Amino acid sequence: NIFAMVRLRPGQFRTVADRRFGDAEALRDTRRNDRANGAMYLGGFVIECLLKAKLMELFPWLQHAGSAEGRPAAEQRLVSLCHHSHNLDEILARLPEVEATLSEVEQRTSNRLVQWLKSVCAGWTVHARYSPYNANSEEARVFLDKIKELRKWLL
Numbered sequence: 001n002i003f004a005m006v007r008l009r010p011g012q013f014r015t016v017a018d019r020r021f022g023d024a025e026a027l028r029d030t031r032r033n034d035r036a037n038g039a040m041y042l043g044g045f046v047i048e049c050l051l052k053a054k055l056m057e058l059f060p061w062l063q064h065a066g067s068a069e070g071r072p073a074a075e076q077r078l079v080s081l082c083h084h085s086h087n088l089d090e091i092l093a094r095l096p097e098v099e100a101t102l103s104e105v106e107q108r109t110s111n112r113l114v115q116w117l118k119s120v121c122a123g124w125t126v127h128a129r130y131s132p133y134n135a136n137s138e139e140a141r142v143f144l145d146k147i148k149e150l151r152k153w154l155l
Contacts, residue, residue: 007083009063010053014155017049021151028140036140037131043140043147044088044124047117050154051091054098055082088121098154105153113153116146 008016024042027035055078056062062082071079081091092098102113135143 007063008052010056013049013053013056017046017053017151017155020049021046021147024144024147028137028144031137033134033136036135036137037128037133039140040124040135040143041128043144044120044128046147046151047120047124047154048086048088048091050151051088051095051098051121052082054095054154055091058095058097086126088124092117092121102150102153111149113150117150120146120150 020042024039024046027039027042059078059082062078067079069076078094081087081094085091099114099117102117105111106113
């Protein structure tokens with residue numbers, strides 16, 4: 001049942017990220033403006049999944065965490081970020097090594113990976129699924145090009 005609520009492990013988050021990236025590319029490849037929002041929404045969701053995989057690897061106990069009830073406040077927040085939240089800025093703030101790695105990669109490439117990741121994390125929200133604004137296919141292409149590059153370094 002695709003609608004069942006399950007707690008994923010890091011590898012499963014990465015599998016989901018790969019599948020949703022494929023979905024986003026399929027929507028983008030239609031070059032239809034009326035599919036751009038969906039492509040961009042899924043692209044941001046890819047980053048969410050990859051960051052959550054990283055969070056679980058940094059805090060392995062999250063893979064086995066049941067309820068956050070009774071845990072210290074800091075641990076409760078981590079459980080919430082991993083299993084309930086979509087706040088990419090806050091998740092990224094718990095992963096300083098991701099920014100450090102991307103900064104090192106920037107030294108060897110012409111990409112602005114840290115800026116791109118921070119931009120996605122600051123701008124993307126699950127509320128995009130309700131947006132009355134319609135992005136266009138060019139916006140979706142540019143956005144997904146950045147997601148594709150980021151994805152290589154977040155896997």
